[in-house]
Amino acid sequence: MENSDKNTQLFLYLAGTYEMTAMMAMGKIKNPVTDKLEVDLTQAQFAIDILDMLKEKTKGNLTEYEQKFLENLIGQLKLNYLYESGKSTGDDKNNKTEGDK
Numbered sequence: 097m098e099n100s101d102k103n104t105q106l107f108l109y110l111a112g113t114y115e116m117t118a119m120m121a122m123g124k125i126k127n128p129v130t131d132k133l134e135v136d137l138t139q140a141q142f143a144i145d146i147l148d149m150l151k152e153k154t155k156g157n158l159t160e161y162e163q164k165f166l167e168n169l170i171g172q173l174k175l176n177y178l179y180e181s182g183k184s185t186g187d188d189k190n191n192k193t194e195g196d197k
Contacts, residue, residue: 108162
């Protein structure tokens with residue numbers, strides 16, 4: 097495997113890891129350890145911020161595909177974050193599990 101192909105795969109894996117972290121923290125997918133939907137919007141925002149930083153720090157060094165992939169990924173996460181944060185009406189709902197009322 098060519099080094100640039102390997103680096104592309106590693107980059108996509110890294111971005112995907114933070115995507116999954118954000119999705120879990122928004123309660124969109126179950127935490128595989130607890131097997132529960134958990135909402136921690138602070139953690140979700142942190143994962144999105146890391147991807148934003150990655151986008152800024154790699155500007156001019158990504159292929160067109162990598163750049164578009166990252167932009168689309170961040171855009172989708174931000175839309176989901178806005179939706180989830182709009183559902184919260186108080187700080188007590190910012191950190192909950194599916195069993196909480």
